[in-house]
Amino acid sequence: MRPMPDDIPEPQAVCHPITRSAIFLVATLKPGVESANTVRALCADVAALVRAVGTRAPTGELSCVCGFGSEAWNTLFGAPRPANLHPFREVGDPARRAIGTPGDILLHIRADHMDLCFELAAQLMARLGDAVSVVDEVHGFRYFDLRDMVGFVDGTENPRGREAVDFAIVGDEDREFAGGSYVVVQKYLHDMTAWESLPVEAQERIIGRRKLSDVELPKGIKPSSSHSSLTTIEKDGQEVKILRHNMAFGRPGAGEFGTYFIGYAASPEPIEQMLENMFVGRPPGNYDRLLDYSRAVTGGLFFVPSAPLLEALADRSPTSPAGQSSSPA
Template identity: 35%
Template sequence: MTQAQKGICAEPNLHALYLIFNVIDDEEQAIRSKLAYILELFTHFDEEYYEAMVSGIIAIGAHYWHELYPGLIPQALAPFPDMHCEDRNAPVSPGDLFIQIRADRLDVCHALGMEICQLLKPHVDLLEEVRGFRYLDGRELTGFVESVSNPKGMQKFAIAVVDDNDPDFTGGSYVHVQRYQINMQTWQLLHESDQEDIMGCNKSNNLSFDLGELAEYSHAKRSHYSADNLEKIELLRHSMPFGDMSVQGSMFVSCANSPQPFKKMLRSMIFGTEQGMYDKLLDYMTAQTGGAFFAPSVNFIKQQAKS
C-alpha cells in the first residue's frame, strides 16, 4: 500500500525547522539515496524520542524534479505562480529541496536538522533555515488563530494527498512554501475591532464570522474563497510563526492533492475580486520568498533510491 510521508497529515507541534537547499552538483543518484536515508532518520528520531512526536516532509522543487527523477513527472507539477499587483507580491525564490521537521522538542528538531545538513552537505548549499514555534494557544503573531478551518481526521488525506488518479504518484502531495514578514508595529496600531474585520474572526474566542458578515477584503474570505467567491479553497496548512525581537513573520506551508487550490488562493488574495477587494492582511504582511515542491510517497522515494 502506498504510504504518504508522515509529516503531510501529522498533528501540529510546538516547534518546526524549515530547511531549503540548492543542489550544487550532478550526483542525482547520491541525492536519491540520501533522501531515502532521511526518511530513516525521521523514523529513528520518532522512535528514539517518541514523546516529541517527530515528523518530517521531504519535497523536491518543481524545477529540480526533472533532474532528480527524469521521466517520472507528477501530472500537475508546475512552477510557483509568480504574481504581482500594485505593492502586493508573491515572489519566486530558488530552492531544489525543502525539508520540514516538526517536533514538540526544540533540541530534537535541531539535532535532526544537523544530521540532515551533514548528510547533504557535499551536494547542496543551505539557502534558508527558519525555526517556527507554537505561539501562545496556537496563534500567529497577529494574535489570531488561522488554522481553525484546517481539515480534520481523514479529510486531511482527501485534501492533501494525491489519489489514484495519478497512480505513479499516489500518496504524494503538492507543497507550497512562503516566508512572510509582518509589520508588527503597524499591525498593533490597529484597534482590535479593525484587526477582527481584516481577519474575519473574533480575536478572543477564535470564532469565525458568518459568511454573510465577512468583509470582501477579509483574510478569511480571500484566503478561503476564489476571486469570484464561487469556490471554496481547500488546503492543509502547516503555517507557524517565527522571529526574534527584530523581525517577525509567518512561515506558510500548504499541502494539497493539486497545485490549483494554492494558485487560486494566491490570486484571490493578491488580485481580489473584480471590484478590487484584495486581502487587506497583505497591507501588513509581505511575502519574502515562494517555492513550489512535490513531496512524493515514502514508497516512491525508497524505490527510486534503488534504481
Template identity: 40%
Template sequence: MNPDSQNVTDYTNNNTIFMVWNFKENLEVSAVFKKLCKLVINLNNSVNVRFPVSRASCVMGIGYDAWLRLQLPVPLPKELANFVPIDGEKHTAVSSKGDLHFHIRADNTSICYDMAAAISDILSSVAVSTEEIHGFRYWDSRSILGFVDGTENPQGQDRELYSMVGSDDGLYKGGSYLFVQKYIHNLTSWKELSTEQQEKVIGRYKSNDIEMADDVKPSNSHIALANVGDELKIVRDNMPFGNMSTNEMGTYFIAYASTFSTVKKC
C-alpha cells in the first residue's frame, strides 16, 4: 500500500460515524482546509499509538465541487465527477451535495466521538454539517434487515486491488473513489414477510448466510442483480443505523473503488 494512502482497506469496525459537510458560500476556506488535513493525519497517528488494537481510523473524502473551490491539483483524478441521478422504474438514485465526507470507525464509541468532535470544531466556522449517521455492528455483521452484509466483499490483498486507483492514473495512485448512499428500510413491511419470502428477496439463506443455488435464486433477488462480475468488485463498509424516535432504520452504503465507472455500473 502507498504509505500516503488513507486507510480504506480496513474491515468494518464495531462503531462508525459518517459525516457530510458543505462549505458555506462566500468564505475563504483554504486555510481551514489545510488545518483540517493536518488534523486528520494527527488523529490517525494518535489513535494508532494510543489505542493500537482499536483499529480506529478517519478517512476524508473530497467532492468534485470542493476540489475546484479549494483549487486542488490539476489535472483532476480522471473519473472525479458529481454523481448524476439515476431514474429507475420504481426508485431514483438521487444526487446530494457533499463537499467533505468523513468515515470514522473504531471499536470504542468514545474514540469515534472524539474524532468527530475535533473535526467539527475546526470545520464549523466555514462549513455546515448536513448529515451525521452513527452506524453500529449488528450481531454477526448483519444489516438491519437481519441478513449478513459483506460476505462477497474482497478479502486480503484483493481489497487494495479493487479499492485503490492504479498506475493508469499515476498522479493519484493509491487514492480511492468514494461513493455513499443512505437507504431507509420499511421494517414494518419487511417483518410482514416470512423468512422464506425474505430469503427470496435477498437471494441468500438467513440463518447460515449461504447463497441460494442459481436454479433456486430468483432472477430479481438482490444478489442476482448486484452481481456484475469480478472485474467490477468494490470494497464496501456498509453499516446499519437506527433511530427509534423518528422510525428511521436503514443501511449506510459506502463503497471504495479503483474507478468511479465501476461504482456507476454496480
C-alpha cells in the first residue's frame, strides 16, 4: 500500500461514508470571463453552503465534493496542474465502449435525506446561474443493503478508514496537490429484462460473487471474465484499490434502470486499467460479460482539490501569479 504522510491538507468529503441519497451534477463551462469568474467565486463558498444547508438537519450527513475536468482546469486556473489530470480516455470497440462525454465541473452531493441533497443542489446551481450548462443530472439512492440495480452488493472491496485515505487521496507524489483526489464517473443503463431472464447461477458467474450472501466464488468456479476478476488490479504484487460511491437510479415508468459509477483514487491509472480490462478484456477478448447487459452512456475524469486548495482557487486564474500560463490538456 502507498504510504500517506500525516501532514496532507484536509481532503474534501471523498472518504465520507456512503449515504442513502446522492445527486450527481456534471456541467460544462460557458465561454467568457464572467462565467469563469462566477465558478471561481463559488470555490470559496462551497463549504459554507454545505454548512448552511446542513444545519437544517444536523444528523443528515450532508456533503459535497467539487471536481474539475482537464480543459476546465486550464481555463479557470491555468498552471500548475495536477500531475495526472487529462481528458477521459475512451476504451473498447463500438459494441462495448467506455465513452467520454462533455463535462467541466462535477458536483457530488450526498446526504441521508434527498431533501438536503436537493436544497444544496438548488443553492449551488443558483450561484452558478448562467455560467454553466448542466449536461447530466442523476438523483441516486441506496438500494436496500448497498446493492446495485442488478441485485448484487456494490463496493464490497472498498477500502475503509486509513486505508481509504491511502488509496484515494494524493500524497507526496504530487505535493502541490496533496489532499486531492481523481474521480471517474460513468452512468450505466441495464437491460433488466435480459438480465432477469438469466438463472441466478449465471448471474453469479458474471459478477463473481454469490447473489444472496455476497461471498466471492471459489477460484475454480469464478470465471476470469467475471466482473470481480477484471476489476481486481495488482501492482508489484499488491492489490490497488479504489473508493467507490456508486448509486442506483432509475425511472420505472420510462423503463430506465441504472447504476451511477463514481470511483475515487490517488491516480486515475487503476480505474483506467479496470476499464481497459472490462471493455477490451484481460487478455483482449476476455471482456466483462456484465457489459452484455449494461452499457456506459457517459464518462468523465475530474480532479478534486483538497478543501483548502478549493477555497484558494477562488483567487487563481490563468493569468494570476500562481497560474501564469495554461498548459495544454
